[in-house]
Amino acid sequence: MITFDLHYHPNVCRVSPSVRQRRLLKHASHIRTVGVDYLACTEHAYKNPLDGYRFLRDALGPYSNTTLIPGVECISREGVDIIFLFRRESDLEDYVRHVRPFSWTVTDMEKMARDFNAITVVPHPFSPGKTGLAKVMGLETYYQVTEKAHYVEVHNSASHLMKRFARKKFAKQFDTIQKQIAWTMDLPHEYRMDGVGWAVGSDVHFPGQQFYIGAADVAMQPGEDWFDLLKGRIKFEPVETEALDMSLGMEYRCLIKNSRCVLSESTIKAHKRAKRWIRRSLSDFAAKQAA
Numbered sequence: 001m002i003t004f005d006l007h008y009h010p011n012v013c014r015v016s017p018s019v020r021q022r023r024l025l026k027h028a029s030h031i032r033t034v035g036v037d038y039l040a041c042t043e044h045a046y047k048n049p050l051d052g053y054r055f056l057r058d059a060l061g062p063y064s065n066t067t068l069i070p071g072v073e074c075i076s077r078e079g080v081d082i083i084f085l086f087r088r089e090s091d092l093e094d095y096v097r098h099v100r101p102f103s104w105t106v107t108d109m110e111k112m113a114r115d116f117n118a119i120t121v122v123p124h125p126f127s128p129g130k131t132g133l134a135k136v137m138g139l140e141t142y143y144q145v146t147e148k149a150h151y152v153e154v155h156n157s158a159s160h161l162m163k164r165f166a167r168k169k170f171a172k173q174f175d176t177i178q179k180q181i182a183w184t185m186d187l188p189h190e191y192r193m194d195g196v197g198w199a200v201g202s203d204v205h206f207p208g209q210q211f212y213i214g215a216a217d218v219a220m221q222p223g224e225d226w227f228d229l230l231k232g233r234i235k236f237e238p239v240e241t242e243a244l245d246m247s248l249g250m251e252y253r254c255l256i257k258n259s260r261c262v263l264s265e266s267t268i269k270a271h272k273r274a275k276r277w278i279r280r281s282l283s284d285f286a287a288k289q290a291a
């Protein structure tokens with residue numbers, strides 16, 4: 001049995017050095033407790049993913065039982081999240097140097113994966129947020145893009161807290177949100193395609209929230225590494241971790257912290273997207289004037 005968490009955010013961008021240090025120590029301690037074999041560090045493209053990876057790698061140290069995978073959760077022009085995983089840190093470095101957030105479209109995903117030798121994951125396609133492929137682009141595009149991905153995220157733990165919250169009586173009337181949360185926790189089989197692997201991601205933004213990790217009964221062949229193994233499009237199943245044993249008070253504290261984080265990420269995204277739009281409009285205008 002081998003375990004992978006294919007979606008994890010160190011979330012140490014734009015915080016003071018002391019907060020960063022404390023958060024990284026806690027990440028390392030929780031990751032050690034959970035004991036996942038492979039962990040993909042997939043910081044958002046607009047939150048210095050390379051720094052995030054290096055900070056978390058250093059916090060885990062050279063003797064960690066968990067292998068850290070360099071990755072990024074990149075955002076397309078349409079506002080859709082796609083995860084890219086790389087074999088080496090230098091591949092992530094190369095990607096970050098050449099690809100800006102909001103500068104590509106979801107149909108570029110396959111070519112980008114080829115160009116940068118990356119494994120692709122379509123995360124939380126029906127997420128209650130505004131970055132899920134199916135939710136933003138509709139089912140037709142979802143099928144077109146996802147069939148070319150290595151993985152679709154069939155379980156995302158970040159919705160675990162929301163799931164509990166949405167069960168409370170004052171949220172019960174929001175059937176659509178409940179459905180989106182349920183489908184983010186467990187993607188219905190009709191949206192899983194033949195030949196596309198099943199990814200499990202905790203989508204952690206704060207230490208101690210790695211509620212589920214992915215497990216599969218597979219083994220590496222001689223001469224293979226984790227990258228070759230993942231290319232085999234494995235069907236991971238979610239497995240509970242100790243982090244699930246959380247008091248109700250702690251759950252509410254986590255929900256508040258996560259909501260603040262979502263709000264700040266939305267603000268950064270809106271700002272970066274607007275800047276990119278203005279720059280593109282100005283260059284289109286200049287091109288028209290010159291013609």
Ligand SMILES: [Fe+2]
Binds near residue numbers: 007009073203
């Ligand atoms: Fe994420």
